[in-house]
Amino acid sequence: MSDDPLRPLVERYLREVADALSDLLPAQRREILDDLRTHIHDALAAVPDPDEATVRSILDRLGTPDELAREARERLGIVGSAPEPETARRPGLFETIAVVATAIVWPIGLVLVWLSESWQTRDKLVASALPLLGLALVVLWVTPIRVDSRVESYELATPVTYSPGAEPSVAPPVGTPTVLATPPSHPRTTVERANWASLLGIAILLGGSFGLPFASALYLAFQLRRPKTSALHTGGTSSFTAAGPSPRHVP
Amino acid sequence: MSQMRRGALEYCVLALLARREYYGFELVQELSRVDALLTSEGTIYPLLSRLRREGLVETEWRTSPAGPPRKYYRLTPAGRAALAAFRQQWIAFRQAVDGLLDSLEGETK
Numbered sequence: 001m002s003d004d005p006l007r008p009l010v011e012r013y014l015r016e017v018a019d020a021l022s023d024l025l026p027a028q029r030r031e032i033l034d035d036l037r038t039h040i041h042d043a044l045a046a047v048p049d050p051d052e053a054t055v056r057s058i059l060d061r062l063g064t065p066d067e068l069a070r071e072a073r074e075r076l077g078i079v080g081s082a083p084e085p086e087t088a089r090r091p092g093l094f095e096t097i098a099v100v101a102t103a104i105v106w107p108i109g110l111v112l113v114w115l116s117e118s119w120q121t122r123d124k125l126v127a128s129a130l131p132l133l134g135l136a137l138v139v140l141w142v143t144p145i146r147v148d149s150r151v152e153s154y155e156l157a158t159p160v161t162y163s164p165g166a167e168p169s170v171a172p173p174v175g176t177p178t179v180l181a182t183p184p185s186h187p188r189t190t191v192e193r194a195n196w197a198s199l200l201g202i203a204i205l206l207g208g209s210f211g212l213p214f215a216s217a218l219y220l221a222f223q224l225r226r227p228k229t230s231a232l233h234t235g236g237t238s239s240f241t242a243a244g245p246s247p248r249h250v251p
Numbered sequence: 252m253s254q255m256r257r258g259a260l261e262y263c264v265l266a267l268l269a270r271r272e273y274y275g276f277e278l279v280q281e282l283s284r285v286d287a288l289l290t291s292e293g294t295i296y297p298l299l300s301r302l303r304r305e306g307l308v309e310t311e312w313r314t315s316p317a318g319p320p321r322k323y324y325r326l327t328p329a330g331r332a333a334l335a336a337f338r339q340q341w342i343a344f345r346q347a348v349d350g351l352l353d354s355l356e357g358e359t360k
Contacts (some may be wrong), residue, residue, distance in 0.1 A: 017293075025318060028300060031296075031300055032296050032300060034295060035275055035299070035300075035322070036293055038274075038275060038276070038319060038322070039275055039276050039292070039293070039296070041318055041319065042274075042276035042318070042321075044274075044289065045317065045318060046276075061289075061291070061292045062291065062292050062293035063291025063292065063293040063294060064291075067291050067293075067294065068291065068293045068294060068296075068297070071293075071297050071298075072295040073292075073298070074257075075298050075301045076300065076301055076304075082310040127304060154337040156325065160345070170331055238318035
């Protein structure tokens with residue numbers, strides 16, 4: 001065969017095309033590569049005495065690997081076909097403001113989130129649940145502190161008032177020190193407990209009022225981004241309408 | 252302009268196949284006779300692949316006198332219908348654009 005010394009040139013071209021088509025389905029890529037190989041074979045056969053210049057001209061006319069890849073993506077609707085990014089990029093300024101507002105003043109942010117159509121109801125529910133959970137934690141934390149202190153004051157009050165009178169059988173000199181002994185130990189533990197409690201309280205207050213709304217905003221931002229990539233795939237396959245100005249099926 | 256060319260190209264392929272069956276390289280040669288229709292010859296293959304997937308054309312492998320077997324493309328009934336619809340719309344569209352351009356040209360002269 002006269003085209004044997006020209007083979008490396010062809011093979012290199014096809015390899016480059018294969019690389020450029022790497023995001024196509026394997027079957028589609030193989031089909032296009034086979035078609036190109038047959039085309040090159042036919043084009044060479046049409047010339048009586050092909051040389052390197054002939055091959056280069058044939059490959060030139062076929063187009064650069066990038067050109068072919070772009071066309072293949074648009075025609076076969078894999079990724080990055082023309083109309084898709086526009087529809088996928090629809091979440092814009094409004095959604096950005098909604099996300100930022102959720103992180104800073106979540107009640108306002110969540111109203112904006114619910115007004116937007118860029119999130120699914122499930123996402124909106126999750127995003128709303130997080131700051132509300134934070135609020136619930138804060139409220140639950142703040143109320144028990146009062147209950148606790150009230151309970152403790154009762155505990156302090158009970159032994160002092162009742163134990164001497166309720167247990168008269170116990171000797172008063174023994175009873176008094178125990179009554180005296182309990183109050184000093186009691187405040188000490190409550191002070192320690194109060195230290196831990198205040199640390200935990202700060203954590204819960206900060207987490208509840210800032211951390212969880214921030215997590216909610218992060219979640220919303222993540223959910224905004226995710227449909228963009230999936231839309232490119234599902235929408236991409238049916239996006240061939242971009243190529244033709246008119247419907248191609250007639251009932 | 253390139254979008255218009257790409258859109259028209261697929262119906263030119265269907266129109267050629269309405270005449271007879273072609274294999275890839277033959278189609279490219281025919282289309283290359285029309286100026287500016289096929290800027291990169293290789294781009295015809297993704298298009299043919301899609302037309303086949305859409306059921307507008309079908310393919311058949313046939314042995315060639317020399318070399319590997321060739322894939323011939325043939326128009327399906329759906330392809331024929333699509334071509335007929337395009338032809339109708341194209342004529343109306345072309346007349347509308349021509350009419351507008353002509354009337355504006357008469358105005359400016």
